[in-house]
Amino acid sequence: MEEQTIKIKDLDANQLERAVGMLKAIAHPMRIAILSHLEDGKKLTVTQIHKLLNIEQSTTSHHLGILKDKGVLGSQREGKNTYYFLKHESLSHIVECVSRCTIE
Template structure:
């Protein structure tokens, strides 16, 4: 049997750890989930869906974009976000499954 450290380089494990640290926040997990279901959403839409004030939403979105989890696109006066790493939705699915599923 081989260990994870034998199958994945230390550099890749560190990248994975850093990504998991970023999405290990309830709001950011919800952002990943919403973007899976909606493909792309504007800052205003995300604020409304998550009941967040604009500065808080922007902080979360900026962090996630800086870490390569999200990509953004400006269309007119609006900024739209989508998942750059769509496989992260599987992490959210796994967490939901491990906790017993939906309400």
């Protein structure tokens, strides 16, 4: 299936506001690192993420909360664990694009 290209001019004010919120949420080195671990449909718990990034679990939870609140991440409860995942896989393209644009 071909991906539809949407231009900024085609977005209404609400869509632009949500897009700005998502971009602000992503615009943090630790949150970009979190997204990089959730690419390709991966689902991880807070514990798995904090161990991968070697940061405090409370800090991890804080960043996950911001990303979830702004619609970047979704979560799914399975037993005692809550798994986090990219709500829109295309968000990983933003990080990829920014990475390529910053290479000198």
